Amino acid sequence: MTRRRAFLGASxxxxxxxxxxxxPVRSADPLPSxxxxxxxxxxxxxxxxxTQQGTPGYVPPAERVAVFDNDGTLWAExxxxxxxxxxxxxxxxxxxxxxxxxxxxxxxxxxxGDLEGALAGGEPAIAQIVMATHAGMTSxxxxxxxxxxxxxxxxxxxxxxxxxxxxxxxxxxxxxLRASGFKTFxxxxxxxxxxxxxxxxxxxxxxxxxxxSSIKTQYEVRDGQPVLVRLPELNFIDDxxxxxxGINQHIGRRPILAFGNSDGDFEMLEWxxxxxxxxxxxxxxxxxxxxxxxxxxxxxxxxxxxxxxxxSTRGWVVxxxxxxxxxxYPPATALQATH
Amino acid sequence: MTRRRAFLGASxxxxxxxxxxxxPVRSADPLPSxxxxxxxxxxxxxxxxxTQQGTPGYVPPAERVAVFDNDGTLWAExxxxxxxxxxxxxxxxxxxxxxxxxxxxxxxxxxxGDLEGALAGGEPAIAQIVMATHAGMTSxxxxxxxxxxxxxxxxxxxxxxxxxxxxxxxxxxxxxLRASGFKTFxxxxxxxxxxxxxxxxxxxxxxxxxxxSSIKTQYEVRDGQPVLVRLPELNFIDDxxxxxxGINQHIGRRPILAFGNSDGDFEMLEWxxxxxxxxxxxxxxxxxxxxxxxxxxxxxxxxxxxxxxxxSTRGWVVxxxxxxxxxxYPPATALQATH
Numbered sequence: 001m002t003r004r005r006a007f008l009g010a011s012x013x014x015x016x017x018x019x020x021x022x023x024p025v026r027s028a029d030p031l032p033s034x035x036x037x038x039x040x041x042x043x044x045x046x047x048x049x050x051t052q053q054g055t056p057g058y059v060p061p062a063e064r065v066a067v068f069d070n071d072g073t074l075w076a077e078x079x080x081x082x083x084x085x086x087x088x089x090x091x092x093x094x095x096x097x098x099x100x101x102x103x104x105x106x107x108x109x110x111x112x113g114d115l116e117g118a119l120a121g122g123e124p125a126i127a128q129i130v131m132a133t134h135a136g137m138t139s140x141x142x143x144x145x146x147x148x149x150x151x152x153x154x155x156x157x158x159x160x161x162x163x164x165x166x167x168x169x170x171x172x173x174x175x176x177l178r179a180s181g182f183k184t185f186x187x188x189x190x191x192x193x194x195x196x197x198x199x200x201x202x203x204x205x206x207x208x209x210x211x212x213s214s215i216k217t218q219y220e221v222r223d224g225q226p227v228l229v230r231l232p233e234l235n236f237i238d239d240x241x242x243x244x245x246g247i248n249q250h251i252g253r254r255p256i257l258a259f260g261n262s263d264g265d266f267e268m269l270e271w272x273x274x275x276x277x278x279x280x281x282x283x284x285x286x287x288x289x290x291x292x293x294x295x296x297x298x299x300x301x302x303x304x305x306x307x308x309x310x311x312s313t314r315g316w317v318v319x320x321x322x323x324x325x326x327x328x329y330p331p332a333t334a335l336q337a338t339h
Numbered sequence: 340m341t342r343r344r345a346f347l348g349a350s351x352x353x354x355x356x357x358x359x360x361x362x363p364v365r366s367a368d369p370l371p372s373x374x375x376x377x378x379x380x381x382x383x384x385x386x387x388x389x390t391q392q393g394t395p396g397y398v399p400p401a402e403r404v405a406v407f408d409n410d411g412t413l414w415a416e417x418x419x420x421x422x423x424x425x426x427x428x429x430x431x432x433x434x435x436x437x438x439x440x441x442x443x444x445x446x447x448x449x450x451x452g453d454l455e456g457a458l459a460g461g462e463p464a465i466a467q468i469v470m471a472t473h474a475g476m477t478s479x480x481x482x483x484x485x486x487x488x489x490x491x492x493x494x495x496x497x498x499x500x501x502x503x504x505x506x507x508x509x510x511x512x513x514x515x516l517r518a519s520g521f522k523t524f525x526x527x528x529x530x531x532x533x534x535x536x537x538x539x540x541x542x543x544x545x546x547x548x549x550x551x552s553s554i555k556t557q558y559e560v561r562d563g564q565p566v567l568v569r570l571p572e573l574n575f576i577d578d579x580x581x582x583x584x585g586i587n588q589h590i591g592r593r594p595i596l597a598f599g600n601s602d603g604d605f606e607m608l609e610w611x612x613x614x615x616x617x618x619x620x621x622x623x624x625x626x627x628x629x630x631x632x633x634x635x636x637x638x639x640x641x642x643x644x645x646x647x648x649x650x651s652t653r654g655w656v657v658x659x660x661x662x663x664x665x666x667x668y669p670p671a672t673a674l675q676a677t678h
Contacts, residue, residue: 207590209547
């Protein structure tokens with residue numbers, strides 16, 4: 001957000017609070033990276049509807065809850081979820097402390113660089129990789145590990161820092177919604193404690209507005225200092241039918257806007273848009289092989305099949321990355337700010 | 340909050356946003372129901388410390404997280420937790436649909452008015468009462484049941500509505516903290532979905548800032564309409580060492596202020612005040628047998644023993660209801676507004 005836009009936003013808030021201003025000052029275009037078209041229009045029309053006091057579509061600010069999937073919706077997810085790349089890097093980093101991994105799957109394959117062989121073990125293999133890299137430390141130690149990894153790692157294809165692979169049009173949408181009185185939440189299948197260390201700086205979404213999958217933690221006092229220890233035991237999977245459950249558990253009210261990109265977001269979109277009053281469901285369609293990655297029905301990550309089939313009958317807006325987005329990632333110059 | 344106070348608060352926010360004002364306007368006394376004394380002074384001094392920009396104690400607004408226990412801290416909890424009274428009333432209401440309860444404990448005793456006999460079954464009996472009254476319906480249906488109960492029930496001793504037994508000094512403290520840039524959260528052993536239907540109207544705490552105990556819910560589509568069904572299965576107990584776990588799960592950062600009243604809040608206070616920088620831990624001491632209820636070390640609800648022993652060495656402030664609070668409940672005239 002430029003300083004000028006930030007100031008205009010603050011004026012609007014001040015106006016609303018003091019209730020003594022004329023029509024709020026409008027910045028030229030809150031979504032400059034969105035091409036004019038049906039998708040952008042549906043967003044702007046929805047925001048206009050719910051913010052217009054005295055009209056039937058008006059929604060009080062407290063109920064303006066917007067939920068966003070993360071992987072594939074707010075940032076990229078190819079060639080595999082970035083959290084899996086984090087886990088693989090951690091296996092390499094931890095290997096010297098685990099000589100037994102040399103002869104123990106899935107670690108043995110991973111250490112030989114054979115990802116396919118490692119993942120041949122299916123979900124139990126993935127669970128082993130996750131627990132070996134995500135549990136055993138305190139929550140604060142894990143946050144530091146995540147931050148250090150993000151600060152030093154680069155994406156294998158784009159060579160960008162991972163936080164440089166967030167989608168510029170979505171950053172604008174998040175800011176636009178917040179300036180319009182929305183609370184923005186992440187509701188992701190990814191790990192809640194993997195996201196929280198950086199979502200505030202990158203998306204402007206504070207940790208208390210991040211919902212995700214989790215392992216159990218345990219409170220302990222070690223040498224007089226209390227810590228939360230991450231246990232190798234699943235707590236909650238925030239995906240598919242788990243997303244409305246996670247929304248209810250953390251937010252406690254039904255969102256009025258939901259944005260996803262895969263069939264893992266289907267129930268979140270269904271739950272959100274089945275409520276009364278104005279509702280908006282949106283799906284990012286990854287159809288831009290040139291600027292990003294093109295995939296949908298047959299992808300091993302971010303599979304979008306049922307959502308594509310049913311979007312139109314359910315009134316959900318399919319956003320084409322190719323046609324609706326003027327830019328994909330933030331300009332490289334903007335990345336310095338977050339690193 | 341009076342209209343005048345609300346306006347002054349809005350001015351201060353506008354000043355902060357526009358960064359063009361002189362020193363913020365101060366309302367006379369943000370805590371009129373607190374007697375002048377060490378407890379009140381510790382709160383005001385803490386708020387002054389963390390809000391003073393450019394000083395070592397300054398805490399940015401995003402990190403001004405304050406957590407409050409509910410039962411015995413924000414509202415009364417005698418003669419038993421109000422949620423248990425709710426459950427008992429529900430047993431009576433549901434009994435016609437459950438003829439088998441006449442010969443089945445703990446229900447048989449309850450229906451004969453023998454609470455002691457019913458609770459003789461210990462925790463399994465309580466669990467049976469909770470599940471019979473809290474599970475089996477959708478989340479939205481449960482919220483309606485809670486609201487209906489609160490609107491029509493009266494406390495057995497005071498004859499007040501239960502939401503009229505919130506503590507006036509705490510309402511003022513919550514408003515004062517929010518006007519000072521804090522986010523206020525409830526972190527209670529009580530049921531999260533029992534609290535959320537009314538915390539926003541009564542305390543100004545929105546559902547997404549309520550942490551509590553929970554049973555599991557399941558997403559289902561019934562006749563084309565998605566619902567969340569409450570299952571008779573425990574999800575999380577937000578009490579004792581569970582409180583820091585619940586805080587981490589829902590808030591994702593360590594609070595800087597914690598307020599409790601029983602040993603169930605000990606770990607929450609410990610976790611909060613062990614952090615670096617300014618921290619404040621407070622305990623309500625129920626020592627006013629005339630205006631409320633007097634109990635601590637030997638009470639079956641809200642037992643406060645270790646907390647009393649260790650408060651002074653840990654630097655926690657013990658707030659005497661008798662000496663530190665000018666009023667206990669809101670004036671009866673104020674109750675109309677919430678009903």
